[in-house]
Amino acid sequence: NAGVTQTPKFRILKIGQSMTLQCTQDMNHNYMYWYRQDPGMGLKLIYYSVGAGITDKGEVPNGYNVSRSTTEDFPLRLELAAPSQTSVYFCASRREGGTDTQYFGPGTRLTVL
Amino acid sequence: GDSVTQMEGPVTLSEEAFLTINCTYTATGYPSLFWYVQYPGEGLQLLLKATKADDKGSNKGFEATYRKETTSFHLEKGSVQVSDSAVYFCALTLSGGSYIPTFGRGTSLIVHP
Numbered sequence: 001n002a003g004v005t006q007t008p009k010f011r012i013l014k015i016g017q018s019m020t021l022q023c024t025q026d027m028n029h030n031y032m033y034w035y036r037q038d039p040g041m042g043l044k045l046i047y048y049s050v051g052a053g054i055t056d057k058g059e060v061p062n063g064y065n066v067s068r069s070t071t072e073d074f075p076l077r078l079e080l081a082a083p084s085q086t087s088v089y090f091c092a093s094r095r096e097g098g099t100d101t102q103y104f105g106p107g108t109r110l111t112v113l
Numbered sequence: 114g115d116s117v118t119q120m121e122g123p124v125t126l127s128e129e130a131f132l133t134i135n136c137t138y139t140a141t142g143y144p145s146l147f148w149y150v151q152y153p154g155e156g157l158q159l160l161l162k163a164t165k166a167d168d169k170g171s172n173k174g175f176e177a178t179y180r181k182e183t184t185s186f187h188l189e190k191g192s193v194q195v196s197d198s199a200v201y202f203c204a205l206t207l208s209g210g211s212y213i214p215t216f217g218r219g220t221s222l223i224v225h226p
Contacts (some may be wrong), residue, residue, distance in 0.1 A: 045213060092157075099206070
């Protein structure tokens with residue numbers, strides 16, 4: 001199993017540009033999550049999904065969009081990038097159930113200039 | 114709502130010192146408790162977990178005991194190494210329809226030779 005994979009690893013955007021952060025998991029997990037982590041800070045939940053076709057907002061959804069057309073993929077779309085979106089983005093997945101571990105991808109480091 | 118509180122960092126220790134990182138929680142049900150570790154430049158990965166009261170999770174010399182009476186899950190290691198330098202996150206999840214894990218803010222550990 002590759003686990004949770006994310007692309008790209010690094011990206012620099014100009015203000016106003018758009019991009020999609022890709023996330024794929026091969027563990028057949030129903031739950032998937034997008035977090036951002038600012039320097040020296042904890043995780044903030046952007047969006048999450050409990051299955052294909054079902055998504056919901058987290059704590060900081062403004063400026064982002066998601067879709068979940070398959071169990072495996074959960075892309076995060078940034079429209080009109082702003083400097084405040086400079087951060088490291090982590091995708092995560094887990095099976096259903098309260099005892100289940102969350103598996104994280106390696107992250108995408110995004111800089112908006 | 115549910116919450117996790119961790120001690121502020123950074124925690125700075127010399128190699129072979131004893132480590133304690135405090136974690137307390139509030140939850141409306143019966144949570145499972147986790148410690149995740151994030152090494153520099155990487156995503157979070159599970160360090161250990163406990164799914165019911167009085168359980169002890171252990172891994173790589175780290176231990177934590179689920180204490181329901183004090184709502185705590187403190188992380189301990191008897192002798193830290195330089196390679197343990199990382200950020201440690203305490204987290205909880207609930208069964209029965211709650212989809213979103215709750216994370217603490219993370220505690221940075223720096224171990225000097």
